[in-house]
Amino acid sequence: MKSRNPVDREARILILGAGPGGLSTAHFLGRHGFKNVTVFEKLGRVGGMCRSVTEDNQSFDLGAIVISSAYREVLRMARRVGAKLERFEGATAFTYDETNQSASYHDLLPYLMRGSSFSTFCRFAGLSLRYLWKRYQIRKIFQRPGWVGIDAHPDLCVTFSEWLDSNGLEDLDRLFEIPVTTFGYGSLDEIPAPYVLRYMGIRTFLAMLFSSAPFARFLPSFLVLRRFKYGFQRFWERMAWDLNIRLNIDIKKIERREEGIFVKYTHPMQMLGDEISHAEDHARFDYLIVACPLLLKELDSFLDLTEEERWLQSKTRFIPYAVASFEIADLVLPMPVAFHLPLPSLDQPMIIAQQHRENELMAFYARLSSSEPTEADELRLRENIKRYISALGGRINEQDDWHSYDAWLYFKHVGVEEFRHRYFDRWEEAQGENRTFFTGGLFDFDYVEGIVRYSRHLVDRHFYVKASG
């Protein structure tokens, strides 16, 4: 790994992407005294996959929603900017019968426990405690952000199903399917165990479990899941107040030379009484930080990748995951969240969320079958949502104009082979080559706290200010 070199306080730093990765990196650079930090964002808004909307004066999250008390960096930033949080609790389950086209709700806990007797409850509680003990024993491995040195723990470099089996925890599979599979991180037998173990630390595990329990409302806030009162995106918007962000930037070309980083891009210009036009411009920076989880072909389109960067990027995978929202008439969910259990096949909603029970807006989350999402996916998902909703007694309110659809190439990650073979050590060695750094979920895990922690680590490690004089 390269040693830390001091960086001039006046250095011009470009960050690509105003999602949690880019904004937190800009925030930490600012706190280290760097003034010339610019964030270029492709879209007309900040927040990336933290996407929120306001409808009938109520905020809704259509991307990232929840945080737990384990989100220490996020909570620290939230306190700094005075962002308000509220509790997010209450979940149920539903099932859909294809043959009769009928749907019914069922309690979550008996499904997760595989029964409702006292003895099943005791066994489930025992297994949960066993998980917490196992996770506590390996806590040190997860204290440092990122995965350098993870290959020294071959027992962890397996799929999560294999890890559960080898620890006598296979009967907790239904419990983990919720935060892993329904939340878009793939099935338990495809996701490498370190990802889940990092994400499901003791506090988050307990918060997930307690938030779905019938007694959740009696628990103190730090034991349950919370959300930003005005939405996750609004929190990032507030963070962005102090940062130099340029929206709607289309990067055309980035050349990394000895003398600096040369960027060609277009930006929108508003002509009075005319349409918005896109002007071409160029700028020079000293450092580049890529904070957007792109496909190799997208990166290739504007950046001359080195052979090592290309190889590292070529190993990455994504999961196509979509969120659609509609106004649903004649239906109120018994709880703010309903999980489709047992898990349905691809292209079917796995979660229905009604964040404000007096508001008709509902969001539907599905893993898509297409690796490159198309319009046909949206239609297929819409048809499935219609069937489910009608089976639950509601209907899409066609009179209302509200509808959103976002298909994300989500969870940039690698497989167990890469965990076993120094993949992440090679990334750490590549950080800083050609004045370029990378941050985001790939380097830790694709959840907001992991990304923010990794960004902080990157800044602490590589950007400390050169003493003046």
Ligand SMILES: Cc1cc2nc3c(=O)[nH]c(=O)nc-3n(C[C@H](O)[C@H](O)[C@H](O)COP(=O)(O)OP(=O)(O)OC[C@H]3O[C@@H](n4cnc5c(N)ncnc54)[C@H](O)[C@@H]3O)c2cc1C
């Ligand atoms: C449906 C859903 C639910 C989720 N729920 C949770 C949750 O409850 N809790 C949690 O912690 N996490 C959750 N997540 C995960 C969380 O949203 C992501 O981990 C996080 O947003 C990733 O941050 P990022 O900055 O790496 O990438 P992104 O959020 O994708 O941000 C990248 C940014 O880069 C921009 N960009 C892309 N290409 C370019 C380019 N060429 N030039 C300039 N800018 C570019 C994008 O427009 C985007 O704004 C959820 C994600 C999804 C999809």
